[in-house]
Amino acid sequence: MAKKQPETTANTKQNIMDAYWELYSSDTAGKITVKMITDRAGYNRGTFYAYFLDIEDLHNQLEDELLPSEENFEKLRQATLSKNSKEILEIFMEGEESYGEKLSYLLGSAGSLSFQNKLKKSLRKQILKYLRLDLDEPDRNIDYKTELFCAMFYETLRYWYERGEQLFTREEMLNLMLEVTYNGLATKKN
Numbered sequence: 001m002a003k004k005q006p007e008t009t010a011n012t013k014q015n016i017m018d019a020y021w022e023l024y025s026s027d028t029a030g031k032i033t034v035k036m037i038t039d040r041a042g043y044n045r046g047t048f049y050a051y052f053l054d055i056e057d058l059h060n061q062l063e064d065e066l067l068p069s070e071e072n073f074e075k076l077r078q079a080t081l082s083k084n085s086k087e088i089l090e091i092f093m094e095g096e097e098s099y100g101e102k103l104s105y106l107l108g109s110a111g112s113l114s115f116q117n118k119l120k121k122s123l124r125k126q127i128l129k130y131l132r133l134d135l136d137e138p139d140r141n142i143d144y145k146t147e148l149f150c151a152m153f154y155e156t157l158r159y160w161y162e163r164g165e166q167l168f169t170r171e172e173m174l175n176l177m178l179e180v181t182y183n184g185l186a187t188k189k190n
Helices: 006-024 034-041 045-051 055-066 070-081 085-107 113-130 139-163 170-183
Strands: none
Touching: 006 034, 006 045, 006 055, 034 045, 034 055, 055 085, 055 113, 085 113, 085 139, 113 139, 139 170
């Protein structure tokens, strides 16, 4: 038996995930079957099970791909510490362009509570790992500071996706977040 090429394998898996996403983000989200996915993707059930245990496993893998990677978080942290707004925007927008539609849906009111919880936990883990924290402080202070920072980022992102670009472009939203992060809520007077 010939071994499949890694690129072909990755494409097949992605095609199945894309077919699932099309069904999930439509009105059929609660009624999706493996047959529906494989018919849409153009594969058989055996191919589906070569990549996923079941639909829940597929959904979890899709969500996990959308969580911030340690590499991107570290790049974002470095840019934030140096207050390089242009680099922060580029890092954020690079990822957002590739999976923004999925994030928008999953963070919206019809989205996935499991994803929202995973995102919060992932952000918290990354923040605790990479940000300089005063470890002489009582643990509760670190917990609260981390929770505040994580909640601010998550809720702002969720709110922006929920409202779409009605008020701000991505760039304007990120600039506003950076301004509040660096300067607080004070507004500039001309």
